[in-house]
Each structure stands twice: as C-alpha cells, then as structure tokens.
Amino acid sequence: MPLLGKKVFTLATIDRNGETGDAPYLIPHTKERFQSKSEYKKRKDLYSQNIWTCRATGHINLTHEEACKSETVVMEQLASQFPKCFEKDVLELVHHSTASLDAIVDKAWWKLHQQFIIGEKVNLKVKVADKLIPAKVTAIDSSAGDKMATSCNSPSSDKENSADEKDKSPKKWVPPKFLPYTYSIELDNEAKVIHSVPGSDMHRVSKVPSKDMLRHFIRISALRSGTASTSPWVVNADLVKQYKLVSKFADFFLSPVKMPEAFKKAEENGKKRKLSGKSLSVM
Template sequence: MPLLKRSTFSLLEPPENLDPNEDVFQIRFTNEIFRDYQEYLNRLNLYRQKVWSCELSGKSNLTYEEALVCEQQAGVKARLLPKELIAPVLRMIHYSTLSFTDLLEEVYSSLRLDLSEGLELHAKKDGSEAACKILEVIGSGGTKLYEVGWLGQDNEVINTSVVKADDLICKKAPASRSLLKLFIRDSTSKRSPWIVNADLAKKYGIDTEPPEDIMNDEGLYKGRKRFAYGEDASKKFKKDEKLVELPVKYPIDDLLVKLAADDPVFSKRPPLSRDFRVPVDSVGDLLVVWDFCLSFGRLLCLSPFSLSDLENAICSKESNLVLLVEIHAALFHLLNKDEGAYFSFLLNKKRTLKVTLVTWAEYLCNYLEMIRKEEFFSKVSTIRRGHYGLLDSGVKLKILRELVEEAITTSAVRQKLSEWIDQQQALVAAKREDARKNREEQKLKKEGVGENGINHTDTIQNDSECPKNQCGGREQKDLNILLSRNTGDGKIFVRKHLENEMEQQSLRPSHLGKDRLYNRYWFFRHEGRLFVESADSKEWGYYGTKEELDALLGTLNIKGVRERALKRQLIKSYDKIRCSISLYVHAVLIIQRTPWIDGW
C-alpha cells in the first residue's frame, strides 16, 4: 500500500448498515464508500496531494494513485528474480536484524560468492569456456565441489561432471541490487527483524520459528526509528490528519462541486428550444454545411443565405429548389476545378464538366457512386429518377456533409485557408505591437514624459521597419497607420478594429465552452441563436432570447472548471450574442407578420 510520508495508511471500512439502494460516494481507486459528500471531498483531496510514496521502489512526491501504479509496476519487476534464487534469498532475509542497506549488501555479496543449485553460468572445460548449470553443491566451506550439467544448443543438459569452485566463471551477479531491493520489500511484512510473508515462507519451506536471540530481544537493529509499521505509524498519522480536513481549492471538476451555505442562489437552467425542422441528430450536419457555404461564399460564388433558408430547402419535397441546386453546383464546380478524384471519375465516364439545373442530379449520382458508401447506394436510383426531394432530410444533409468534407481537401480551399492564417498572424502581430506601445507610453508617463514628447515620425518609421509588418498590401498599410495614432480615441478604435478583424478572419467557429455535463455551446456570427450540443453530439437545442441568455448565465457555477471557463467566454461575447439575438427575434417577428403569397 502507498505510504503517507513513509507511514502506513489504512483505508476506511464501509459504513455500517449500508442500504443497497442508498446513494453514496465512492473513490474509484480505493473503493472507499462515503455517505457524507464533504468527507468524500476531503479524502479525495488528500489522495490528490503529492505527499505519498511507493512502498516498494521508495519513490516519493507522488499522488496516491501514482504511488499505487508505481507499486504495481515494482511488484511485477520484483517477481523477475530467478526461481532458483528465491529460496536462498528468503532464508537470508527471514529474521535478519540488519538495516535495509546492510541486508541488501549482504544478500548481494552472498549471491556473488555462494553459488546455488539451478544457477546457469560458465565453467572451464578442456581449456575453454562452456555453458553449464549447477545441479548439486557437494561439501561446504573452502572444499566445495559442484556437480554441473553441460548445456547444449537447446539449453538441455548433455552430460554432467564435477568441477571445483575455481573452475566456475560467474561474470556478473545473478541478480542486480535494484531487483533485490524490490524483492526484499515485496516479500516481507515487517522489518527489525525482517519477517517473510507467511505464504512465501510456507511455499519455500522457511522456518517460521524465531531464533533464540530474537526471542530474548538481542541483536535487534538499533538504527534510526522509522514510522513504517506498527502503532508508531498510526500515532504519526494523527499529526497529519489535518491534511484530510484541508478546504477544497476551487475550481475543481464540475461533477465534484457541491453547493455550500455561502454560495449564491442559482436559478434553474432554462429549457432548450428544439423546434428544428430537420432531425435533431442532423442539426450538426446542417450547421457544418451552412457555415462552410457562408465562410467560402466568394470562392463558391454563392450569395449569403440564412440557416432557416437552408433548413427549409432541405425539408422541402421539391427536387429542383434553386438554393440546393446552386449549393450542389458550386461544390461540383470546385471539385472539377481541383482536378482530383471526382474529376478523373467524370472523365472515365466521358461526362461533360458543366453542371446545370437539369444535369446536377446526375452529377450527384456519379459522386455517390464514386465514394461507394452503403448508406447511399439505395438512394442513387431515387435521385436519378428525379425524386431527390423525396429523400429524408437527414440523408440530404449527410450527402452535403460528404461533399463539404471533400471540398475542404481541394487546393483552392487550402490556399484560402493559408491566406487567412497569414492575415491572422499579421493581426496578432499588430495587436501585440499595439500592446507594446501602450506599455511604453505608460512607462514614459510614470517617468514624467508626456505624450507630446513622443516622436510620431519615429513611431511610424519603426512600424515600417518591423519585419512582422512587412507583409505588404493595403490592409497592412492601414494597420500601420492605425497603430501610429496616439490619441485616446485612436487607441480605442485600433483595439476594436483589430478585434473585429480577428473575429472576421476566424478560420472556423469553435465552441465557447462546456457545462458540467460536457454539453458544448456554439455561437455563429451570422445566426442569432446560442446552440447547445449534447456530449454525445446526438441532440441539439438552442437559446433564442435575451432572457434565456441571462438565465443561463445565472445557472453557471464558477467553482467548476468547465462552467467557469464557459461563463467567462459568455460574458466576453455577451454584447455580440445579445445583439445577434435581438436581430434574430426581430427577423422572426417580421416573417410571422408577413402574409404568404403563392409563388414566393
């Protein structure tokens, strides 16, 4: 068992009268059970402190679980001691009164000098060295003879002979000190004197009766007293019991957080809206396709459209809706222009490369035949007959998701991503330069130099000489001009400009964070809703009003690491999210009040 500051540590017994249906708290790696949550947290906090050590290897500064793993690995290594050495080593250990260091050295030296039966080594035979195995030790003292069996190619004894001790060649000790150290600690249950474990003593025939000098309390090791075993260890632990009562340091894992008396009153989390027209498990595909089309709209030659427009088009039963035809045609044009696998597939079929309102469905069938996915095989005939609109909306989105993932691999998209990365790096460098100048100005103000003492011309010149600002282009020149402004309003404008540019040049959206149950929260700049994705990505929902956003913020507990980070990001983006939600609500009201006209 792991040692607490080199002292034994006893695990707690299960609570009395435990009901099988009772809710309890259990520590995974010790299986200890607690009724009280605070006691559970205190004990878990103790196990997470680096005050534990491995009983076998002696490694310290570990957590309890790390010490447990270390002991398991050390126990495996301790069992690597050759079988023929186990019994002699146990006899030397049992009831020895030496210190650990002296005992280790005595065992190691004895193994080098006293060769035991079963040991494989080399011996002199007819003027040369040959491999052999000691079969029997004959005699004792300085007149020892050894009956050895000479080993053949398959390590089998070919013949036997008797040799002198001087003829045996032992190039190295049968076991290393590190291996013996692990074996001694693993095979004993008590020290001073050392006592071999009862099961090993019985297995190897070790006499369990203590010698007379031990019975008379003579010859015991009088070295430095250690609290490793016995009552002294339990007394020492009482001094360390304050470790168990240490207060919990927040933030911790959200699932371990328990409300305290001084915590604020958390409101109930508002329910998610799930009024999607597409299946709930397909909302992720819908968002991926929509975000890709908006992000690469110029490259695809697509006009912007809303998420609701795409959702309505996907759920429509019409087969040639303009929006879907344009999306498919734009993706096929991109794949053909890249001259990749799809381009080669069309050339083999001798198809023309022009996608039209009439031929787009045939090109879609060719693509599904090329990727050879079983879930789409049965849909090819339906699309070819002109009944694309009859497909399930989930299947339509899966097909579009496949096309989008294929489009991402094209050279045109990769080149666009590289341009955005360069722009991102230039913006970050500009923002860093702005921060540096602010620090310098603050330093000059503290030293008594006003803003009028700063040479504006030198500032602009230094910016133009900065390697990171030599990217060229109109945008970079504008940034350099902006960075040269030293007025208060100019500084605020520069910071907001850089933040807006970095947001617009974002390569892909990333979730704002996760709540205690690992649900992910997504916000898209062009959609006025805060989307929530379940931990398994099978369910989606959203918050679409300012009241729901405020209520969500009131439910997040900053004592948990995930909800703390999520709340920080929501507060940071609060104004943008609130503005987008207001525009979304306004647009929904306009749509609801607009009468439906046939043909729209």
C-alpha cells in the first residue's frame, strides 16, 4: 500500500456484516465504500493530493491512485522476475539491519550470485550420460570455501592480477564466480539425496533478480522503524512469520516494552560506525 509520509496508510475498515457493501459512496481504485458523504469526500480529497509515496519505487509527490498503479506494476514485475526461492535469504539480510538500502541490495546481489540457495531448483550435470537431472538444494556446506579464503594471496594470483591491470581492452561483463561450497541436493524424480555436490556440477534454473528488482522487493517487504538513516529495517509481520525470521536484537525476547530501546541502541551503534569510518578516512 502507498505511504503517507513514511508510514503505510490503512484503508477504511470493511464491515464484516456486509453493511459497507450497501454503502452508496465508492472510491473505485481502492474499492472502499462509505455511508457518509462527508467521510467519502474527505477521503477522496486526501487521495487526490500529491502527498503519496509509491512504497515499491520510493517515488514521491503522487496521488494515492498514481501510487497504487505504480505499486501494481512493480508487483507484477516481481511476480515474474523475483523467484520465491530467493525471498527468505534476502529478507534475513534485511530484517533488523541498520545498513542503507543500497548496502543491503549489494550484499544480497553478491550472495545470490556466489552461491545456490536452500530450496532453489537446480539441474545436476551428469557428465557421463551428458544430461541434466532436476533437483532441489537441501543443504549448504561452506567449510571448503572458508579454508580457501585463507590462501588467496598466492604469487601466481599476483601475477595474474598484474597481467589484468596491463590488459586495458574492454571485456564483456561476467557474473561473479561461485564460492567453492558443496551442496546436498534432492533429486526430483526419486527420493534420493546426494551430498557434497560441487557448485560447478549444477546449473541454475531461476535467474537471479537484478539490483533494481532486489531494491523493489526490499521496499515492498520492509520499512525502517524510524526516521534516522540508521533506523533498523523491519520486515512485514506476515513475512516474518512465514519465513520464521530471527530477531537480531536479544532485547526483543525479553519484553515488548524494550523494543523501542533496542531500536534506539541500534541507531546509535549505526551512527558510531559512520563516525568512526569518517575519522579513519581523514587519518
């Protein structure tokens, strides 16, 4: 739903007894009905003002109807360009993060390009038979990648880097390389799980969403809890429940009263990190 200021605006309550269905005054684009002509005119006037924000794109100074249409277009794009299998991993990065939207988008984009995701549909390459077998990722083992991360400063790699610097010719963009993780996959056509499968032996079925699609998805799925640039992001309650997202603030588990306190602390920590980063750059 469109934002009024930085908050989601709630539509008029629909009477469960069906009385509102007989109300004579209808706002077509929201399907809201009103018994009172004055209430209808008041709401219609509010919707006609250029004070609304499209939650998905962040476009401001729209009428309510324009913002709704903009969100509908984005939702249709997300339905076709943002596979469901990627939602949980992206939302886990978003929920209670104090990072900027761009920083979260970059982090999510890199993650999705460098590894397969649990629940993702893949094709297993069978080299001997020269065929692809459909499967689903059930587990990830990142231990091999962690070991390789400690041995990346080899002389040969230094030579390759220097050679790359000399080569100034334009090259076609290529996606980031997959991390050397291994995976457990469940074959689609038989109840069989194969373990320790290298990422190089699998093909992706779903295309990773673009940064624009990631940005739209995050905007439509979460809001900052405050007005500060370091206010924590809070994912929509229904998505938190659906994906069982874990709180990043232990205070939440103690008492709901401490939630504002935890948000304030997160904002302060975010500001401190920004200040320390600036001071280091000056030095």
